[in-house]
Amino acid sequence: MMNGYGPGWAWMVLMPLLWIALIAVVIWAVVRLIQRPSSQHGVPAPQGRESPQAILDRRFARGEIDADEYRQARAHLAGRDR
Incomplete structure (x- = not known):
């Protein structure tokens, strides 16, 4: 190859392996x-x-709202059903 000044036979082996690895990474991504997952926490x-x-x-139950907010929202929901 080019009178001994080229990249040599190693690139002929490595280049296909690099392409296979690149394609595998793209498919994986x-x-x-x-x-x-359907939610941010990994819970379906x-x-x-x-x-x-x-x-x-x-x-x-998760602690996202306190007891006062819970009672207010529950009363609001109960009033909505009337």
């Missing part, structure tokens, strides 16, 4: 993006439609 989203009361109960 695409699959990873497609199969994202509940199936079907959840009632407002169940959502409120879950938020209170």
Whole structure:
């Protein structure tokens, strides 16, 4: 190859391996993006439609809202049903 001044036979072996690795990384990234978890915490989203009361109960149980907010929201939901 070019009178001994070229990159040699090593590149003939390494270049296909590098391309295979690059293609594998691209495929892995695409699959990873497609199969994202349905929520930010990696917990699957509940199936079907959840009632407002169940959502409120879950938020209170997780500590996202305090007892006063929980009572106010529950009273509001109870008043909405009338």
